[in-house]
């Protein structure tokens with residue numbers, strides 16, 4: 001099977017922390033991993049398998065690569081959806097000795113294939129070409145998913161090193177922007193760093209993307225407040241919360257619908273797929289407290305009303 005580098009390939013031009021030390025935030029996760037790595041190194045054994053969960057862009061792939069680097073082991077990366085049959089998993093595990101095997105979006109591994117994976121995690125046995133079980137060499141599995149609910153419980157429980165990455169604070173995102181800027185050959189005014197950190201929705205990938213897109217408008221690679229403003233205006237992003245046109249359209253539609261509406265009604269009003277709203281848009285609006293949920297649907301909160309009022313005032 002082909003070894004793939006997943007969507008993080010698109011991020012190659014973004015600075016990616018190389019080591020656990022460069023990995024900003026997620027302090028408890030990093031400390032726990034560092035302790036496990038150092039103990040395993042002392043004892044001359046492999047660390048246990050690792051499960052990384054959390055929303056997109058928070059650093060699961062970055063962390064997997066940093067772990068492999070700390071361990072001094074090669075990493076081979078796969079997408080869960082590549083494993084449609086048990087034979088595909090067996091083939092990879094048979095040749096996994098001494099490697100970090102990274103399976104991204106592991107929830108997409110087929111059920112039968114996952115069974116082989118379970119079994120190998122449990123007793124180190126893997127089916128050979130004739131289907132007979134053989135002991136396989138020691139490897140480390142790092143599994144990542146944005147959707148841990150879709151993993152069978154027994155599979156999740158096989159990971160004693162299991163970490164959930166959470167959204168980053170503005171201060172952490174500011175540190176990331178500060179770290180990224182010189183790598184991208186940019187100088188950034190402190191006010192611009194603050195703005196980018198504030199609108200990045202708690203997501204490092206977005207912070208780096210916004211820095212990169214601001215740079216499109218920069219003169220002499222200097223990211224000044226007017227440069228960031230130009231980026232925000234061009235992309236229709238508000239400077240307080242990072243709401244884009246779809247977010248504001250959603251809030252405005254909710255207001256026009258009387259402040260309460262079901263996802264389906266809301267989606268058809270703005271011509272969007274209900275899934276895009278509930279998976280991609282709603283979580284951030286809920287986190288900001290602009291929208292809340294009830295049995296009757298989605299409700300525009302007083303804070304949400306205030307934000308729309310402000311945005312409409314700015315636009316007029």
Ligand SMILES: Nc1ncnc2c1ncn2[C@@H]1O[C@H](COP(=O)(O)OP(=O)(O)OP(=O)(O)O)[C@@H](O)[C@H]1O
Nearest residue numbers: 011014015023024056057058059060061062204205
């Ligand atoms: N802790 C961090 N410190 C500095 N930069 C980070 C950190 N985490 C992520 N990044 C930046 O964000 C980008 C996205 O991270 P990454 O690809 O690891 O996220 P992911 O959780 O694997 O996302 P997905 O679920 O979409 O695969 C990285 O390329 C890097 O630039």
Ligand SMILES: [Mg+2]
Nearest residue numbers: 008060061104
């Ligand atoms: Mg990833």
